[in-house]
Amino acid sequence: MTHFDIAVIGAGSGNFLMNRSLSDQQFAVIEEDRFGGTCLNVGCIPTKMFVHAAEVAAQVRDAARFGVDATVDQVRWTDIRDRVFGRIDPNSASAHQHRENGENTTVFTGHATFTGDHSLSVTTAGGSEEVIADRIVVAAGARPTVPAEIAQVPHHTSDTIMRIDALPRSLTILGGGVVGTEFAHIFSGLGVEVRIVNRGTSMLRKIDTEICDRFTALAREQWDCHLGQGVARAETTDVGVSLVLADGTRVESEMLLVATGRVPNADRLGLENTGIELHDDGRIHVDEFGRTTADDVWALGDISSAHQLKHIANHEARTIAHNLAHPEDLQAFDHRFVPAGIFTNPQIATVGLTEDEARRAGHRITVSSRAYGDTAYGWALEDTTGICKVVADQETGLILGTHILGPDASTLIQPAIQAMSFGLTAREMARGQYWIHPAMTEVLENALLGLGR
Amino acid sequence: MTHFDIAVIGAGSGNFLMNRSLSDQQFAVIEEDRFGGTCLNVGCIPTKMFVHAAEVAAQVRDAARFGVDATVDQVRWTDIRDRVFGRIDPNSASAHQHRENGENTTVFTGHATFTGDHSLSVTTAGGSEEVIADRIVVAAGARPTVPAEIAQVPHHTSDTIMRIDALPRSLTILGGGVVGTEFAHIFSGLGVEVRIVNRGTSMLRKIDTEICDRFTALAREQWDCHLGQGVARAETTDVGVSLVLADGTRVESEMLLVATGRVPNADRLGLENTGIELHDDGRIHVDEFGRTTADDVWALGDISSAHQLKHIANHEARTIAHNLAHPEDLQAFDHRFVPAGIFTNPQIATVGLTEDEARRAGHRITVSSRAYGDTAYGWALEDTTGICKVVADQETGLILGTHILGPDASTLIQPAIQAMSFGLTAREMARGQYWIHPAMTEVLENALLGLGR
Incomplete structure (x- = not known):
């Protein structure tokens, strides 16, 4: 049994807690997988590296439109994969090493289970270790879910598909959310025939309806989309895997990617032995300061947040680090204007309320x-x-939401995030600064100028 | 002789004066060339269209680095050219037509010469017409200069090179400024061997020294650069044109582009017949409201501005339109935070003071x-x-300047322009908003976080 000041479960964003203001604390860092968490290893970062390679290939195929005739001679999948993970894996390893060498950090490689509010049993390769800590931060993330009717056929999730040894000729993606549409973009860009099966009638259904409708139409143009139907059953076939839809349609591909959602890892931590309460959807309940319902136990990131976004997890980690260092001066999370980027084709970025949400919230709006x-x-x-x-x-002139579909959307949206965060009105924003002509930012300037007053 | 309320010389940004608040005024619009001015016809807009085509071709050639082997089969120059001007020319024509049909606008197609402070002689195809106006706005722009030692050999300027009938095998560009480096990017991207001759030892010498040095090194890698020498003489050769430099080096190409600068068209307007005074560099002198030294004569854009930038000219046109409509409530130009984009390779964007300028201005700075x-x-x-x-x-925490070299610089810089324009400190800007992970905007976030306090 070892006693620590602070135990951190999960070395994704949790690994950012050990900053200068907590350098006097002895930390246990418990990670059962790679350092860097979902984002670095199986999420944001590698997907964007694949996305860019896919966009390069797509640009070559589309070049004739610009008067440049060009040919894709070959997509070297394993070279792409090895370039990506040749960068990712050492990065993860060095983050791990950094903590191994840290004066105030002890790394436990294994799975943590709460045995009480401040005691953990960590199952490591060498057996089991007990860790006691005055304060515990749960940052154990989330994992992909696989529906029961799929579990029996060969399938990938976002955890595994980026490390495959060869591109399939065809790929069925189950799910039309962020993960599904980003991988559709990646694999179709790299030349794979992509089919999408989605229970909802539209893709990315949570975003603004106008953007959602436009994206769904574009998805139908570029991928073989089967929307509005669930999967009745899944079969292994000579080709690979066939999904049989409710109406009997068979959607068959060499490979299947399941992208139907993610669940918080809260169900695997023995929380029944603690006072930590959960939301109905399985997330750990935290207050605005990041505190769970158990004293001196905190949580952040995908295991507790309604937003499964790395920039949120980072913000929560910074906030909790502050709160651990300054218990007398607690800071609240700022979840007012949370942007998200979706690196599909076309790229999408969004912040704030959709048009429908703004109306439902009772705003008199201009769009x-x-x-x-x-x-x-x-x-x-x-x-x-x-x-x-x-x-x-319309009354305050303040921006309630901004929704962009198109190249560089995730960069273009930043001035709008900034205006919303600092309370700048749309009119001030449009006319109180220069917009470089002719940069792509003018589309935002023009949208702002088009608002009614 | 015809009398007007307002005469506008130049239908570039000048064409934006006739807005709603001046709809009771009778306008003469005098343009000797195409509507839309430099920006639309021979500047910002067509160059960016060529730049993108060049970037598509360059991306194909660079694709192998991303694991995608690809080949440029053919660059269809005339198709690119005709696509660009097939869009530009009708746009210019329709702007012209719009004014021809305007209830309060009369278009004169010809060259205007002042015969007095409020009288103009317009030389048209049909002869000469006299135009009298109570108020006159001079927006006649600028033109490329060609040094005397070059004038005798065949050469292009930015006015002509975009309409050539075939790509040369090789192109010498005289001048290492914005125009020279954008065309170097365009033509090398499209497969032309580019040589640059520049009197200065660095390219884009007005930008921040660190960015300038980095860009100059990159220019040397991608183009055959001859820097730090003037041209002793120019000769026509079997190949095309040869520039003989001060040290005897001969730089020979099939085609020559002269990009040594632009001069205001103020010298061609008969200003000696008016009370309009000029700066030493030939620009019309205006006060902060856009007024020249002659009563009720105004000027805007490249003919008077120290910034040869379309977004400045547009701002000045908006300001003067207001001032013409509201003589009792004059607005001043806002030239505090003027950004510029340079669409070369890599792209560059800049706003505010360079590091050296900030030091010289006496700021205690952090970089x-x-x-x-x-x-x-x-x-x-x-x-x-x-x-x-x-x-x-360092004292106020305010951003004095931002300088970006790299992909999408002209989009990435906008939040910095916004922060500077609205007085947001670097620290507030960095931490008071979310930055989408992993979008390219994080490079700006990280730069902000790196500032000392």
């Missing part, structure tokens, strides 16, 4: 959408589908 | 630079050269 194609840089891109939409409150 | 390659999205791009640099005042 303005502008096409990329109506700005000079959109001409250069020959863009025909991009759109920037701003929803504002 | 932070971050490499694109040190952020997750930079990994995806496999970027090895991009950099984001922020210069801030």
Whole structure:
């Protein structure tokens, strides 16, 4: 049994807690997998590296539209994979090593189970160790779910598909959310025939309806989409895997990727032995300061947050680090204006309320959408589908939401995030600064100028 | 002789004066060339369309680095050219037509010469017409200069080179400024051997020294650069044109592009017949409201501005339109935080003071630079050269300048322009909003976080 000041379960964003203001604390860092968590190892970062390779290949195929005839001679999948993980894996290993060598950190490689509010049993390769800590931070993340009717056929999840040894000729993706649409973009960009099966009638159903409808139409153009139907059963076939849909349609591919959602890992931590309460959806309940319902037990990131986003987890880690160091001066999470990027094709970025949400919240709103194609840089891109939409409150002039579909959406949206976060009105924002002509930012400027007053 | 309320010389940004608040005024619009001015016809917009085509071709050639083997089979120059001008020319024509049909606008197609402070002689195809106006706005722009030693050999300027009938095998560009480096990017991207001759030892010498040095090194890698020497003479050769430099070096190409600078068109307007005074560099002198030294004569854009930038000219046009409509409530130009984008390779964007300028201005500064390659999205791009640099005042925490070299610089810089324009400190900006992970914007976030306090 070893006693620590602070035990951290999960070395994803949890690994950012050990900053200068807590350097006097002895930390146990308990991680059963790789350091860096979902984001670094199986999420944000490697997917974006694959996305860019896919976009390079797609750009080659699309080059003729710009007067440049070009051919993809070969996609070297294993080279792409090894380039990505040749960068990721050492990075993860060095983060691990850094903690192993840390003066105030002890790393436990294994699975943690609570045996009480401040005691953990860690199952390691060498057996079991008991860790006692005055304060515990739970940052154990989430994992992909696989529906029961799929579990029996060969399938991948986002945890495994990036490390496959060869590209399949065809890939069925079950799920039309963020993960499904990003992988659809990756694999179709790299030349794989992609089929999507999604229970809902639209893709990315949580985003603004106008963007959602437009994206769903574009998804149908680029992928073989089967929307609005559940899977009745799954079969292994000579080709690979066949999903039989409710209406009898068979969707068959060499490979199957299940992207139907993620569940918090809270069910695997023995929380029944603690005072830590859960939400109905399995997330750990935390207050605005990151405190669980057990004294001196905190939680952050995908295991407790409604937003499964790395920038949220990082913010929560910074906030909890502060709160651990300054118990007399607790800071609250700031979850007011949470942006998200979806690196599918086209790229999407969104922040704040959708048009429908703004109406439902009782705002008298003004809405303005502008096409990329109506700005000079959109001409250069020959863009025909991009759109920037701003929803504002007509009384205050404040921006309630911004929703962008098109190239570089995740970069373009930042000034809107900034305006919302600092209370700048749409009009001030549009006219109180210069917008470089002819940069792509003009689509946001124009959308702002289009708002009613 | 016809009398008007307002005469506008130049239908570039000048064409934006006739807005709603001036709808009771009778306008003469005098344009000797195409509507839309430099930006639409021979500047910002077509160059960006060529730039993107060049980047598509360059991306194909660079694709192997991402595990995608690809080949450029053919660059269809005339198709690119005709796509660009097939969009530009009708746009210019329709802007012209719109004014021809305007109830309160009369278009004169010809060259205007002042015969007095409020009288103009317009030389048209049909002869000469006299235009009298109570108020006159001079928005006649600028034109490329060609040094005397070059004038005798065949050469292009930015006015003509985009409409050539075939790509040369090789192109010498005289001048290492914005125009020269954008065309170097365009033509080398499209497969032309590019040589640059520049009197200065560095390219883009007006930008921040760190960015300038980095760009100059990258220019040397991608183009055949002859820096730090003037041209002794120019000769026509069997190949095309040869520039003989001061040290005797001969730089020979099939085609020559002269990009040595632009001069305001103020010397062609008969200003000696008016009370309009000029700066030493030939620009029309205006006060902060856009007024020249002659009563009720105004000027805007490249003919008077120290910034030859379309977004400045547009701002000045909006301001003067207001001032014409509201003489009792004059608004001043806001030239505090003027950004600029340079769409060369890599792209560059800059706003505010350079590090040297900030020091010379007496600020106690803190400076932070971050490499694109040190952020997750930079990994995806496999970027090895991009950099984001922020210069801030250590006492106030305000951002004094931001300088970015790398992909999408002109979009990435917008939040910094916004922060500077609205007086947000670097620290507030970095931590008071979310930055999507892993978007390219994180390079700016990281640069901000790197500033000393």
